[in-house]
Amino acid sequence: MTDCKSTARSLSEWFATTPGGYVLDYEQAWFDRSVNDIFGYNALQLGLSGHDFLRNSRIPLRFSGEDKTGAALRLCADELPIACGSLDLVLLPHLLEFSALPHAILREVERVLRAEGSLIISGFNPHSLWGLHRTMVRRQGYPWCGHFIALHRLRDWLSLLGFEVAEISFDAYAPPFQQWLSRTDLIESAGKRWWPASGGVYFVHAIKRVPGMRLLKPSWNAGLVKKLLPVAPKLNNPQRGDTASCDNNVNRLDHE
Template sequence: MPNCRLIPRSLSEWSSSEQGNYVLKREQEYFDRTVSDIFGFNALQLGLPEHDFLHSSRMPLRFTAGNQAGNNVRLRCDELPFDSDSLDLVLLPHVLEFAENPHQILREVERVLRPEGNLIISGFNPFSLWGLHRALGRKQGYPWRGRFIRLPRLKDWLALLGFEVAGGRFAAYAPPLHQSRWLERFAFMEKAGDRWWAVSGGVYFLHAIKRVPGMRLIKPKWNEGLVRNLMPASAKLNKGVTQKNGQNE
């Protein structure tokens, strides 16, 4: 009988495969490096609870949430049961491309993040060998059934919500092969990809910060003559005496 490859029924199941491990290993490296420099108190990871992307975070409260078993909090990602302005960091590892309404998820994340709070997103790049494989394939199983979001479009969504992009990068330049021994043969493409075709990585990362415009107090330019006319007589008398005493000294 031919060796039929099983189709992953969830992103978590795919992440345990050799192909998924190749991608998640590079994502773990990026998240570990990035979250270690973000300070605050409360950090949330939505989805993929079996991968601790907050491992290197210094925040005292770190937890996972989502609709899968294994999360610290079970919830719908488009209806977050958290107070507004209550979180300092939110991670979205491959959440948006598998959501029915990614815009609503981003709106909820914007609501629960504090001003100057951080959002880090990972997603599959449609303009890559992985995106080409999805476009030419049957879109069955994971991650191919997802709707890969173009990075410029994602940036536009974030800008409309008041986020400012602070950084990002690409990774996973090797073709979407299934066996690790073949993926390792294309390991040279990681360094070469960063240098020669940086925007063609199979996965992108985007780090954004929630900006809240501050109010600036604009003081009026007073008409000194009008002010003197509006001053009560006692105030004018006291001011005149003060000026006279100052001249006599």
């Protein structure tokens, strides 16, 4: 992750502040709701291992990993020590915007996910009051030192890797100032109604699609097929008149 000079030395420390706790509450609620409906056998959370965003998942094997001392699984997100097609769910909570290699991370995630596997990403929205604040202040400290990725750009990256975006959601509409965070109920309801795409954070649920094979059958020439097929012999189905003629012949033979 990017090395930033800040009172909070990591995003996890920033989540302990008032603005960070405000964002964390919405993120935890969204992850709890989303992972509950995803099934499979193996799930991985990359980054922020101190916060269990997989706690509500029904997947039996759940683990987290990051390049940090004390992590349950220490790894580099752009070189995952995981077999291809072995995971059913991967979470990327604010990992891409604080990484120097976001494209490499997405490529690795695509590799380790099985077909129809799910990827859930959370990120700070540059087209929001949080993004505006980042451009107006010195970009030091978390989360302002990160590179906020625009949603349309992220969708392009996912599309190139064969992902299909299934859901996009926004939250945290209040400005990133402590005096505004006491009136979040009014601001959140107004934001969801009047400017829904301007939340401070966004969530993207994408699914890995793998094109299936389709057997191409030859386009036969119907006229040629008719000529090549053998003609079945016609069965002699005697009509009513023929039956009467046969009966007369039998009677004549009997008299003779």
